Amino acid sequence: MIIEHIDTQLPGAVTDRHAFRGDQTIVIGRDHLLAVVDLIHREGFQLLVDITAVDWPERPNVQGAGGAGRFDVVYHWLNLASQERLRVKVPVADGESVPSLTAQFKTANWFEREIFDMFGIRFEGHPDLRRLLTWEDFPGHALRKDFPLDGGDPFCMEGCTAPYNNGERS
């Protein structure tokens, strides 16, 4: 229902859609994100349940509008009145940034920091885009598929100036 509404209000914003096991998903370009968010916020999707990302390294890393980038940023919304859920996916290329939702949803702050930490995706307009779970000069982004499971180099801490590394900072 909400998807048809988005289609009529913002024609061309939804590039793909599917439903699986009762979950409705739409894919939108990142330049349409703020307009779509504004619309669904007004339609009652007020609880931003979760933001996360998925890495697809095999996908062509095409930058620009309509490109199928390497990452999907995945948003989950819940409409508290109708209990309808909506998943919005925004493809992003490596090196591209996504508009931040911190202005509309305060909860986006830490979720976006976590994605920046784990995937290295930047959010435009985020007030405080620092790493959330790992430390400041952690090498790499842990949830990227090319980040080794065991952390790679057993001495991966070498050269990194974590607070407990003799207290030295570069």
Place this chain on the structure above:
Amino acid sequence: MTLDSIALSRQQLDGDKMIINLGPSHPTTHGTLRIVLELEGETITKSTPEIGYLHRGVEKLGESLSYQQFSPLTDRLNYCSSIMNNVGYACAVEKLLGIEIPKRAQQIRVLMSELARIADHIVCVGVNAVDVGAFTAFLYLFKQRETAYDLFELATGQRLHTSFTRIGGLFRDIPEGFVPICERFLVECEAAVDECERLLTHNPIWHDRTKGIGAISPEDAINWGYTGPCLRAAGVPQDLRKAQPYLGYETYDFDIPIGTTGDVFDRYLVRIEEMRQSLRIVRQVLDRLEPGPVNVDDPKVALPSKEKVYTRMESLIHHFKLIMHGIEMPVGEIYSATEAANGELGFYLVSDGGKNPYRIRVRPPCLPIFSSFHDQVKGCLIADAVAVLGAMNIIAGELDR
């Protein structure tokens, strides 16, 4: 974890500002998290939470484990009520598979979940009371928590890290002798909750310490992504057990308590009432518990019984296939949420049809709640910050994953 957050700038040294480090090892953080508080006199002007001390990369590990192997990792999310995490995860995988589990398995899952909810709320309420100086209530309640953990031990063999669920059912049926102990627990726990209420609910010191502290409007609570008791205390009647029922919750008779102001006192009242409602649900489960299998009758999903593996060729093959190659998963993505003790515990699974999930995301209930900490304690005293922290029920294992 930056040094900037603890290093005093010249401007800070000149003024009256004082910086206090709460944690990472502090009795009121109940886990390892650190909060840098900036004080002016005794008033908090700024608080910067630093998290990640308990980050174990659960989501990364999940990508290299089979669906069943991930289950023990869910124990370590909210370790105060690990069965609820097991149930939430199993429900997510079952949604991805599109299967429904047998009646008895659903009932036992509800039973254990509600016991876990009681145990979790006992920790939250009891420890919150200890943090603000009321030690007695903690002792009365923790005796009941001990019994709840005994029940977990009886059913699962473990007190904390239960790993009770299997995809398509349960590890095993509840043993003989479980139901009588559970019945006795219902009576004793009800009495203990009453006792706790007599100690706290009309206690003027408790009122002074909790009323008006951490108050939040329903709009703000939703905007911050609150779920669970903290959202309900703010006056939003959102409970997934009622709103989007799973495991047959729609067939049980229970109420959703809500508060009005969202402050620490309301959160306490909501949790106390939820314990009573959970006891009601447990009693209904015990009344209707019907005999039957606790695993789906599908050898492609659930392991066959040991006798069959030893005596029948097909079962042996199924056993081997399930252990070595895992469950055949459809390609797709799902988000499944359950009402855990702290709020909405969500699992977002992306499957590429392989043995392991392509991506597994845990949506922890306390991360959005804790992200509002600065807003909650701005202008308060340190003692209030401790009360707010306790009432948020931050569990570092689930916060950092």
